[in-house]
Amino acid sequence: MKRLLVLFLAAVFLSGCMGNTPSGKVKRSDDERYTPKYGGTLKIYSYNPDTFNPLYTRNKANAQMLMLIYDTLIKCDESQMVHPVLASDYSVSDDGLVWTVMIKNGVLWHDGTPFTAEDAAATLIAVKESPHKSPYAPALYNAGKIEATGDSVIITLKEPQTNFINLLEIPMVKKSDTAVYDNFKPLGTGQYVFTEKTHKKIYLTSNKGWWKGADPFIENVEVLLLPDKETSVYAFEAREIDVVTTDLLNWREFSGSSEIKSAEYSSGSYNFLAFNLENRFLSNPDIRKAVAHAIDKSRIFKEVLLSHGSLTDTFLNPKWWVYNDDAIKYAYDPGLSVDIIKQQNLSPKDITLELLVNNDNEMKLSVAEIIKQELEEIGIAVRVSAVEWQTFVSRANSGAYDMYLGEINYSTEINPKYVLRGNPQFEPLLSLLQLQTTDSGRKDIYNKLQQEYAQLLPDIPLYFDVEALLYNSKILGDISPLRTNMFNDVHKWFIEYE
Structure with a gap:
């Protein structure tokens, strides 16, 4: 029997942020303690984006950056357990074919309008059917009918798929925006709001009315637009950005530096x-x-x-x-x-x-x-x-x-x-x-x-x-990246002040 080489590269750039607001003090060493403070600017990177629509970008750094602006229906933690985000709950029929995802009430888009099951259903339909060929489309290959009913999205599968819910870590886009590719202005429900794009940078500011009721400590995010991954490592070395992801080979180069911290993720x-x-x-x-x-x-x-x-x-x-x-x-x-x-x-x-x-x-x-x-x-x-x-x-x-x-x-x-x-x-x-x-x-x-x-x-x-998220030692808090979201729980991060 021949053993086939199977290289299943399901590179899905998904995210979602669940967790409680940090409180108290964060220990940095045996004799130093830091109290979380509001304010400051986090400097990150993206590559020149193909589109700002998170459903269609094939630029991984761009997709990760957009997860600061958008929320997903669910997220998978490091153990791959599912946690609701914009979903409040979910269920599956006894035959494994019909998945019902209940949508959380009280969530607002950044323009103040409510997030609805219609938005969620439209997002999933666009991912499945859009001519722009969403990188999330493979997650819905088995989905047949997708419809909104009241406060729920009902997805009928072609055949049973036991872990289908794990694949719904897809950023939710407003119904009116799902088909837009060019000249797309990001409008999400997430922790940060898109404010401006220049030739070299993108600017975000914290969402003071975030539906979770936990305002991010870091007030602003500056996104430096870079040509490629290699340049991002150089920019990190030059302190032009505060974070970068890396594999083990590049990771070795930064080991031993007191100014650089790392957080591993599978x-x-x-x-x-x-x-x-x-x-x-x-x-x-x-x-x-x-x-x-x-x-x-x-x-x-x-x-x-x-x-x-x-x-x-x-x-x-x-x-x-x-x-x-x-x-x-x-x-x-x-x-x-x-x-x-x-x-x-x-x-x-x-x-x-x-x-x-x-x-x-x-x-x-x-x-x-x-x-x-x-x-x-x-x-x-x-x-x-x-x-x-x-x-x-x-x-x-x-x-x-x-x-x-x-x-x-x-x-x-x-x-x-x-x-x-x-x-x-x-x-x-x-x-x-x-x-x-x-x-x-x-x-x-x-x-x-x-x-x-x-x-x-x-x-x-x-x-x-x-892999690892390398970050400047001035970034404090609960730094817990996931393979689907390097900015997982970023609202718990804060910046050390001199």
């Missing part, structure tokens, strides 16, 4: 060692288990990830509420690896394997070398083939490999079919998962899938990447 990127189940050695599940016992994940965590990220024993992130901590684990035990191989009437020296990796990823190349060293320590010969990306994809998809280092980026839906595709053993449980309408039912099926996965071991789970 990227949703699952990294694993995939096996070709048609290989004459790896077709044997016991040989796969022997390989698993020979790999010291803690070494990868320390040497490659620099102790950032999350090691995992299943295809899910240990931080997610559906993770099964009781699933079978393959602890590092090279002696046991050798014993298992000998029980198959083989010697480790009988086994020769190729490990395929794309040569444009420094971290994966380092992981590949560690795996090679550890397998060779027990006697298995490993040849690392570092190839260009297109060659990597072609060979992985055609089954021309023994092992490869793979990566899949989960959306907030946490749909495991992209990890488990190609293994018919999982199909009954995957189908059953989509029929679940309660959290307990979902958790039970996720647990069973992880147990079966650990027993079959078509891959070796390795780790989930993290």
Whole structure:
């Protein structure tokens, strides 16, 4: 059976802000305490925007900036649990096909008019049907009829989808604005109000009448318009902006600076060692288990990830509420690896394997070398083939490999079919998962899938990447970015005054 490479890149730029107004004092060190104060200016960045309509921009920095202006129906926290934002509640029918989202009363647009279920329904319909091809459209691929009824939006699906609600982390746009692309003036319900755009900057001011009743501490936001991501890092170094997001490779450059703080968040990127189940050695599940016992994940965590990220024993992130901590684990035990191989009437020296990796990823190349060293320590010969990306994809998809280092980026839906595709053993449980309408039912099926996965071991789970929000140390408060919103709970941030 060929193991298909599935690269599901659901890059959904979603957000929402839930939480209480901060109070009291924020501890900065053993002898310093700071009281939150109103005022000041937060300096952030965006790239030259394609459109200010949050439904259609494909510029990630622009989408993140617009989340200061707009609110979403729901948000997913770091554990991927759903929290209502502009929704007050939601429910699903027993057959899993009809989702009813109740809309919160008393929410006002920045022009003082009320946010309604009609606005929410129009937003979702525009995302699904607009010729501008919203990047949020994949979230609604399964949606059939969308309609507003009273204070609710009713969405009828084509087929059951257990975590459909997770995908409604979509910024809500006023009904009259949903079709506008060019010359769009942002008008949201969020924490900040759009005031002006110049050639080089965008200006926002705090929404004093924000529906949550928790005025942001930081009064103004200046958005510096930059040409690209690389320039944003330079601007951060030059103190022209106060925050920037980065991956682990760039993160290292800023470690040790007393003027720069960081807040980690999971990227949703699952990294694993995939096996070709048609290989004459790896077709044997016991040989796969022997390989698993020979790999010291803690070494990868320390040497490659620099102790950032999350090691995992299943295809899910240990931080997610559906993770099964009781699933079978393959602890590092090279002696046991050798014993298992000998029980198959083989010697480790009988086994020769190729490990395929794309040569444009420094971290994966380092992981590949560690795996090679550890397998060779027990006697298995490993040849690392570092190839260009297109060659990597072609060979992985055609089954021309023994092992490869793979990566899949989960959306907030946490749909495991992209990890488990190609293994018919999982199909009954995957189908059953989509029929679940309660959290307990979902958790039970996720647990069973992880147990079966650990027993079959078509891959070796390795780790989930993290990214970081780097910020100037003058920014204080509850800095808690999410992968869908770097400005999560920004109303809890405040600026240190001299």
